[in-house]
Amino acid sequence: MSLAAPPTVDPGLVARRPRSRNGDLAATLRSARERLSARGRRTATRFSGELLDQHAAALRASAIILPLPVMATGFGLSIHLGPLVAALWTLVALGCYLALVVTARKFQAERVPTESVDPWRRLFLSGHFMAGLCWAYLASLTALHEQGPQFGIFQFTVLFIVIASTAMVSFTLRLVVPITFGITAVFLGVGMVNDPDPANIAVRSILIAAVAFFAVVSEILRRSALSGLIHQAEKDELIAELETAQVISEEARRRAEEANLAKSRFLATMSHELRTPLNAILGFSEVMSGEILGPLGTETYKDYVRDIHASGQHLLGVINEILDLSRIEAGRFDLNEEAIELVAIAKDGLSIMRIKAEAKDIDLSAEVEPDLPALWADERAVRQIILNLLSNAVKFTPHGGSIVLRVGWTAGAGQYVSVKDDGPGIPAAEIPLVLSSFGQGSAAMKSAEQGTGLGLPIVQALVRLHNGEFELLSKLREGTEAIAIFPQSRVLEVMPALDDPTWIGH
Template identity: 50%
Template sequence: MSIAVSTSTDKIIVDKSRSHRNKPVSKTVRATRERLQTGSSAPSGFEREMLNLYIGSALHGAIAMPLLVALITAVGIYLSGNLSIVVWAVMTLSAHAITVFLARKARKEDIAADKVPVWRRRFLIGQLLMGLCWATFVTQDCAACGDIRYGFFEGTGLLIALAATAMGTFLLRNALLYTFLPVVAALAFSSLTTGDPAHVGLTGVISLSLLFLVFMTDRMNRANVHILSMQPEKDDLIAELEVAKSMSDEARRRAEEANLAKSRFLASMSHELRTPLNAILGFSEVMSTEVLGPLNNPTYKEYTSDIHRSGEHLLNLINEILDLSRIEAGRYDLNEEAVSLVDIADDCIGMVQLRARAKTIGIHAQFEQGMPAVWVDEKAMRQVILNLLSNAVKFTSSGGEITVKVGWTAGGGQYLSIKDNGPGIPEEEIPIVLSAFGQGSIAIKSAEQGTGLGLPIVQAILAKHNGEFILRSKLREGTEAIAILPARRVLESLPAVEDVPAPARRRKSFA
């Protein structure tokens, strides 16, 4: 009998409608990575950004230079009493106004990349005009002031102007040189023509100061370029992270689709296989019991028994695969009711008792007295306990012992522990046996092999109950499997420990 898939969605194994997204995403990642690896941090790569920063600095500090010129003019008039310095002030302010005008115009124009060299030259010409104005300041003279007094005033004014210009123009490469090379030239010419020691000393001081400030402004310029280069790198890294996250989300979606397709396939195939397998089991049972008449050949009867045992083993494997596929597909619904964990454990011990006696394995039960009911799926909990008990019987050697405990957890929940003294599991293999289809070396060597789905199913069922599964094992010391149900699954709250004596244990021993 064929099992039809109920919805059209179930027929879709993997959605390939978005497969084209990987190509542009991968291309973007490669381009970003290449840009990060080969990107240049040279100043030429950030001329436009640096020029815009200079324009902003020039506009924000536009009032500083007029204040300095006004202060120098006022002091000059006070010292000399000559108003000729006012002419110099007007020339200097006019040159400064040209620079501010250029900055305002550039800000409104929003400079394109190909216009950067043009605007840079314009600003450098503006700085050259300022330099000529400061060179004119050097030529000012005051006979009434005295050489030393006026030289001190002149030198102080030039040093302040030099420092102010360095701070205001370090974003514009070579601007400081364009401004103060005319000043140094004027001082040098004056020193050569007059031979005045004051002018010679002033020339040396201004020249050395200029060299030092040129060096410092160059370092500051490079530092700003480096900061600017870090910004696109940061943006590129963020973009690459976002692209990588997009790829990860896409890969996770495809993995989930593939896992869902696998679960659907397993569920469908399990149904398809169980139908003819049930017929094989039924007919082999009829033949082995000779319901329709005796089999003349005893070998045939033996064969039918083998067919029936093999069919049952295969049916158990298919049922495990079907259970796991239902859990992974999210279609394993719990039918919860109030049941006693002690009673279920007791029934399951009776179900495996025959197999245990065949291997002379003793099963000892230690149950807490007065355990309240828990709100669980009885069929699922029986499956958990039977899986754990079957594993314990399967891997315990003849003459061994199995201990089954049911009791309280520290948090008020209930636990079931099944401990054997079998060969145990190496600690490094515990994650393997807890994974789907995973089997340890002991299980692989054992004659009783399964699918490796028992423990994953136990984990999944307990997770559906908000519980926990713990597997403890050491080689040649045995294995302990612990199934824990949370306190909210217990229908009666546990009284305070100090109010009641320690509960007695109900011990049962199965020889």
């Protein structure tokens, strides 16, 4: 018969666990993100210091540019109002902006804590308000329109540029545009009432609208800057938490590896130390059972000796399994590879297990494909694989059941060994458990003979050492099939004999 090779070893275990870990990680990150976002929204005021710091930095950076519109306005006023008024206005306006720059420099130099920024914020707003009074004076000049449209154009241009530049430079300071140009907008409205000329109304309406527009733009930019600070803080805190979690995880992984290595060393040492006296016990019990040195005297002693020998054999088997598993986990199990006959080893294993099967009235049969070529593998390991699978099947198959051993080709030109029983079966959710070291199933398995839970893990490990695949298929109340698959690379092709006529002349 042929058997289609399954996709992977232990697909449920391999596929489910990463998804579970990824799902847990995603849930953790999502929870941390939501918590940080909520905390950021609740404590947005804690970023007022950083926003004020950005405002101070912007003022200092624009310290050279701020006097330019003031000086240009002073020059224009000197033409329309005379040099004295223009000079006084220019000095006052420059003084206001100089005070803002000095305040910004002092604020940054003192490194003001977040809880103490409110007085500084009021101080900055007061400076902007004083500067705004200077521009309100310019907006109040309506009588000069009698001199011609030039002053109206000059007034509109200067005020529009100043409103826009203030909004762009100082947007991180809340309400800076309304406080700075609120009185200016009032004077512009008064000028519209005093001079109902359509051109004058249009120009001043545009300026009033500009104050409202740039106030909105400034607030939008401020909120955007605040949102950026909150998100940056969230990211920094999340990165810090992830780095902390990574450090904890690495430390836990290192401790787990050390504990696992210590466990493997301990099991290997203890197994060796226990096996040595056990061999002596088995030897002495065998000598006593055979009455080589004389009769035991009573039949009861003979029964005790047989029990001692059987218990010692069982304990030695457990110790050997523990030793094999610890060697495999420690990476010290070396394969002694050679050409072997898989069918012959399977039949030997069947003969060994037949006595145990007959004791439970289990029908033990074999189905093998003929003419299977040799397999490049470790004979002892392959024999252990087959014996463990057969022993497991006999252990969990009830009285009167049946077990079928199959050996044949896979669809991928490899070879397989399959042991199928009609026992109680294993729930799908417990298959990863029974494939783990010392894993035990639920009620169906506990009703059978007790074992160490190492048989299948050892089989799985030995198959993997041969670059093969192991699959456990089971259904409740229908039975279980264990399949060990050896890859095509380990199948030795049959070579023609040297005296084959087809080789003549080649």
